[in-house]
Amino acid sequence: EAQVTQNPRYLITVTGKKLTVTCSQNMNHEYMSWYRQDPGLGLRQIYYSMNVEVTDKGDVPEGYKVSRKEKRNFPLILESPSPNQTSLYFCASSPSVGQGGGRGYTFGSGTRLTVV
Amino acid sequence: GESVGLHLPTLSVQEGDNSIINCAYSNSASDYFIWYKQESGKGPQFIIDIRSNMDKRQGQRVTVLLNKTVKHLSLQIAATQPGDSAVYFCAEKPPQGAQKLVFGQGTRLTINP
Numbered sequence: 001e002a003q004v005t006q007n008p009r010y011l012i013t014v015t016g017k018k019l020t021v022t023c024s025q026n027m028n029h030e031y032m033s034w035y036r037q038d039p040g041l042g043l044r045q046i047y048y049s050m051n052v053e054v055t056d057k058g059d060v061p062e063g064y065k066v067s068r069k070e071k072r073n074f075p076l077i078l079e080s081p082s083p084n085q086t087s088l089y090f091c092a093s094s095p096s097v098g099q100g101g102g103r104g105y106t107f108g109s110g111t112r113l114t115v116v
Numbered sequence: 117g118e119s120v121g122l123h124l125p126t127l128s129v130q131e132g133d134n135s136i137i138n139c140a141y142s143n144s145a146s147d148y149f150i151w152y153k154q155e156s157g158k159g160p161q162f163i164i165d166i167r168s169n170m171d172k173r174q175g176q177r178v179t180v181l182l183n184k185t186v187k188h189l190s191l192q193i194a195a196t197q198p199g200d201s202a203v204y205f206c207a208e209k210p211p212q213g214a215q216k217l218v219f220g221q222g223t224r225l226t227i228n229p
Contacts, residue, residue, distance in 0.1 A: 004159075033216065042205070043160070043219040058216055090159050105150075105217065107159030 002027045006091050006108035013081055013115055021076045021111045023091035029106075031094040032074040033058070034066065036087040037110075043090065049074055081115040088112050128226045135196045137223045139189040139206035146208040150217065151180060151191045154203045163191070163204075193225075201227045 004025045013019055025032065033048040035058075045058030049068040063085055065077040074093075078085060091108040129135045141149070147168045152160035166173045166180045166189075173180050179192040189206050203224050207217040 035219075040221060042221040043207075043217075045216040048216060092159075105160075105162065107161070109157070109159050 002106065004091055004093050004106050004108040006089075006111050008111060009109065010112050011114070013113070015082055015115055016080050019078050019081060019113075021078075021089060021091075021113070023074045023076065023108060024072050025074075025091075025093040025106070026072065027093060027095070027106065028071065029093035029095050030071070032068070033092045033094075034064070034074070034076050035090045035092065036060065037090060038087050046076070046089075078113075081113075083115045086113060086115050125221070126224045126226065128228055129196050130228050131198060132195055135191075135193040135200070135225060137191045137193075137204050137206075137225065139191075139220050141187050141189060141206070141208045141218075141220075143208060143210050143218070144184070144187060145211050146218075147211045148209040149180070149182060149189050150207045150209075151178075151189075152205045152207060152219075154205065154222070156202075160205060196225075196227050198227050198229070201225060 007022045030051050034046040035043045036046055037043050044060045046060055046064050047055055047058050047066040049055045052068050052071050055066050055068055066074060068074055089111045092105045094105050150165045151163040153163050154160045164173060164175045164178050164180050166182050171182050177194045181190045191204060193200055203222040205222045206220045209217055
């Protein structure tokens with residue numbers, strides 16, 4: 001089944017403790033992206049990657065890092081999480097940047113992160 | 117800055133009625149628009165899309181209308197069913213090489229029996 005898999009689904013952590021949220025897609029998509037979803041603010045892009053070893057900042061990149069060493073994986077790293085990073089996170093992938101990026105967006109099921 | 121918003125945060129309709137969810141976008145140069153459906157506990161799922169050179173597109177029970185003059189997008193769902201209960205997001209894709217979608221805040225659609 002074609003899908004984007006995120007882990008973990010739920011995570012409670014303490015301020016300052018480094019964590020990684022994994023994202024993997026099995027569709028051979030070039031484009032991957034991370035979003036956070038907050039009440040009243042909708043979905044906001046954190047980082048995106050157009051291909052292996054190519055990453056760039058989205059709208060809200062502060063406090064996050066990403067890497068794209070393999071085409072299928074796009075982990076989101078919080079080096080020193082803070083309470084304002086408590087949110088619902090979604091990873092998404094798409095076949096090609098040139099294909100509009102919308103129809104081909106497949107989202108993961110989300111990771112609910114709480115930083116205390 | 118760019119923003120996509122929805123006129124109403126919540127919408128309740130009777131089962132079997134038609135639903136209309138509205139969206140206003142701000143970037144007149146955006147060339148591609150998408151509606152997503154997000155059910156509780158799940159990620160957004162693609163419903164229907166439309167390019168800026170069109171003003172209407174129909175799918176199965178859904179129709180998207182685009183009015184570029186007033187920068188307005190709407191999603192019409194015919195004969196709503198309980199399974200249509202969800203949050204609906206519109207999204208726009210700005211044209212200048214931006215590799216992202218700009219999402220609205222979402223409208224929660226509730227179907228009353």
